[in-house]
Amino acid sequence: MDAYLNKIYEMMYLPIVSPYNLLENAKIDNYSYVKYYNSDEGLIAEMKCDVPREGEKTFYYHFDKKDYLKKIYMEVDGIKEIVFDRNKAIQEAKSEYFALRSQYDEAI
Numbered sequence: 001m002d003a004y005l006n007k008i009y010e011m012m013y014l015p016i017v018s019p020y021n022l023l024e025n026a027k028i029d030n031y032s033y034v035k036y037y038n039s040d041e042g043l044i045a046e047m048k049c050d051v052p053r054e055g056e057k058t059f060y061y062h063f064d065k066k067d068y069l070k071k072i073y074m075e076v077d078g079i080k081e082i083v084f085d086r087n088k089a090i091q092e093a094k095s096e097y098f099a100l101r102s103q104y105d106e107a108i
Helices: 002-013 019-027 086-107
Strands: 031-038 043-051 055-063 069-076 079-085
Touching (some): 019 031, 019 043, 019 055, 069 086, 079 086
Antiparallel strands (some): 031 043, 055 069, 069 079
């Protein structure tokens, strides 16, 4: 259960990945570009890369004002879909923890 608590803690209080980490992706051969721009909520890192056996995709990493990753979108053929949502990940981790905790309490 400690793993679940660690995951919840990391999702709530750590940046997970920073905009600075993503800059390194520009050096990888299958990346076309990595660029940054501001939005009302914070910084967006946009990057286009060639994913093996899947083709070219564009990713949008949304960061808040403290550079904490909030969401990742993937765009394929003009359609964006969410591939990571920090709030959803926190809720899922909490649900998994409480379900496991309930099973553990019932077993005692």
